[in-house]
Amino acid sequence: MIRVRFAPSPTGDLHVGGARTALFNWLFARKHGGTFILRIEDTDGARNTEEASAGILKGLKWMGLDWDEGPEKGGDYGPYYQSQRKDIYDSYLAKLEALGRTYVEENGAVRFKFSRTAITVHDMVCGDVTFAPTEEPDMTIRRPDGSYIFHFVNVVDDIEMKMTHVFRGEDHLSNTWKHIDLFNAFGATPPTYAHIPLILNSDSSKMSKRDAGSAIEKSYMNGGFLPDAVFNYLCLLGWTPRTDSEVLDRATLTSLFEPGEIHSSNARFDMQKCTWFNAQYLRALPPLDLLKAAQPFLLQAGIIAIDEPVAAAALHSVREKVSLLSELPDWVHYFFREDYPYEDEVVAKLKAKPENSALLEAAMAAFAALPDWTESVVHTAIEEAAKGAGVKTGALMPLLRFALSGQSRGPGVNTIAFLLGKERTIERIQRTLAL
């Protein structure tokens, strides 16, 4: 039975590196029907905060990385906060003491005596990596105040929680021999490791919490990204599934996931490509799902969508024009207010030719005479109005677009008119004629 874990330390928000680490663990667990555990490594009281811990849970949930054991969930190997596991660590320390593998510093800190033998890490990504007997000083595993250090608790918990595999950042590879030394001391079998490549900024520096685009909540949740898109893009940073398309849903990514295919070289984060993925997912969203996803951004822009089907249809009509949910309000606001603003330069164009008013009036008359109100009927009416006025359809369309939306770009004019309804369409033309 496969058991994997994501073990963040709550020193800040969930960032893309952490999310990708969690993602690979999650994929592996889900693919093999294993257990995905969330363990909060809050052993450093001075640096950990509850807000950060909550933020990490929030980010994971948003990404759809649900855990089987851990905070809010429980499980047979809890507690899942290391700050609550002191008794367990004490007993493991006692084992080490009994083995004569520890000694106490003058100030009370406890150190673990390295075996000082060659240690080989068998890694699913990097292959076998052998470290020569170390010359480093023995490592501290407990602070003078009695709290424990990462390397120690990490190993103890991986033993206690029966982890079978560990996917973690490659920054841990150089320390893994220390962990194996501990596993060996405890007479435990180390998990199978997979050290995954780091995510770098576009300038090749390691992406960390404070870098632009690193925070899941701030950059992606609040930035108008869809979780599926970020999930998809992050999968492709360090792993290439053997498929033609790169746009793949969770089920496909899960079934295709192979740890052995994970790259061993670092990857730079490309916000443009991540945004492109988002655009792909945005377009594929059914209207009501799009509305649901866009609601927070509409609300933020002061748009209250009362008529859900119409709002959904309005959003749907511009779905191919945007890449982010946050861009949607600018494209649809005029559907939700009668005092929509007019773009200045288009007002100038409209007034530049006196005959424009006559064209708009012709269109208005044609609309008024319509017994039905569908997109195609509206379209035909516009064509005929243009014909009757002796101009091309293409000359009338922009005028109507501007009258109905105040903008020079948007969905098809017949679509706008249809969604507004006959009455509002006529009112808007009148409002524009009065400019």
Place this chain on the structure above:
RNA sequence: GACCCCUUCGUCUAGCGGUUAGGACACAUCCCUUUCACGGAUGCGACACGAGUUCGAUUCUCGUAGGGGUCGCCA
């Protein structure tokens, strides 16, 4: 400084001894078109360097250079 990992278009990558070195994002041009987009087509663009192994290296080996990581009483 020591040790570890890595090195194909600007970026993400395919390639696992013989390919016109393929795809995606971005960019450029054209087509489509009532706008903006979408979509379609085309183009631009890479094997870090040096030895060796081999009939033949992007591919294997070793160096060099470059990048990243680790060496905490952070995780």
